[in-house]
Amino acid sequence: MNKKERYAAFLDHFTAVLPEAETELQYNNPYELLVAVVLSAQCTDVRINKVTPALFRDYPSPEFLASSNFDELFPYIRSVSYPNNKTKHLLGLGKMLVEDFNLEIPSSIEELQKLPGVGRKTANVVASVIYNQPTMAVDTHVFRVSKRLGLVTQTAKTPLEVEKQLVRHIPEEHIPKAHHWLILHGRYTCLARKPKCDQCDITHFCKYFDKNGV
Ligand code: SF4
Known part of the structure; x- marks a missing residue:
């Protein structure tokens, strides 16, 4: 799977399963x-x-x-x-x-x-x-998950490099949501020390899984 196909699979999957992803912080204004x-x-x-x-x-x-x-x-x-x-x-x-x-x-x-x-x-x-601006905040989850999935190169060393690569490939209208998709997937499934690959529903386009299996 090349990078273009990987991004397409990423967008297809999360648009379908998490169309309304948003921050878990509670706020009113x-x-x-x-x-x-x-x-x-x-x-x-x-x-x-x-x-x-x-x-x-x-x-x-x-x-x-x-x-x-x-x-x-x-x-x-x-x-x-x-x-x-x-x-x-x-x-x-x-x-x-x-x-x-x-x-x-x-x-x-x-x-x-x-x-x-x-x-x-x-x-x-x-x-x-x-x-609703097309900006990509890169926290520890976004940094880790986007690399594991193969959306950004392993050589990207800083949050800014990861941000630039993601923004370059994800259509503007999807960027605000993609930020939450990566965070939520990292928070609940693709955990830092032990990713739950056996419970993950995006193994089909994950580079890490491709290489390491479960
Ligand atoms: S297959 Fe594993 S490494 Fe890949 S996204 Fe899912 S949990 Fe993370």
């Missing part, structure tokens, strides 16, 4: 999604979904973050990874949204990356989920 994605760095969506209801109740908009302080905010997110840094990021993010962005969540990757705690991956997720 762009501001909440941005905060949730910042918090989710190096942490699980399950953990983030446990802390955000109280956080969003008491910090319903950027102004509330902007006028808060470390001691007030920290308790809300103490159970997520890197709570010290993330508390500082959220305080700075609220301030910047108020002072520089007129409370609007920016749509461009460049502007999003100016916000504290927002790197390229977070910016890509926000642009994709909120603005």
Whole structure:
């Protein structure tokens, strides 16, 4: 199977079985999604979904973050990874949204990356989920699964290289969904240490399976 056929099989399969794939983070508006994605760095969506209801109740908009302080905010997110840094990021993010962005969540990757705690991956997720832009956020699942499937070359060493290869081959209209397909497949089936190949329904176009079997 060549790369073109592999991409076609990937798109055919997931369009059929997961047409409505979306983030597992819970949010009600762009501001909440941005905060949730910042918090989710190096942490699980399950953990983030446990802390955000109280956080969003008491910090319903950027102004509330902007006028808060470390001691007030920290308790809300103490159970997520890197709570010290993330508390500082959220305080700075609220301030910047108020002072520089007129409370609007920016749509461009460049502007999003100016916000504290927002790197390229977070910016890509926000642009994709909120603005449906054809951006591909590459986290550890996307990085691993796209390589195993053979969608990107084994020589791709950085998330940016993987992102560029995926974006080059996946039609724009499928990119926001493809991001979630790769994440969900990596989270539940194509696990990092022990992929569940015996339960996987895409063995027919997986390069790793082709080479290693079950
Ligand atoms: S066959 Fe195995 S390696 Fe390939 S995608 Fe499925 S779980 Fe991952």
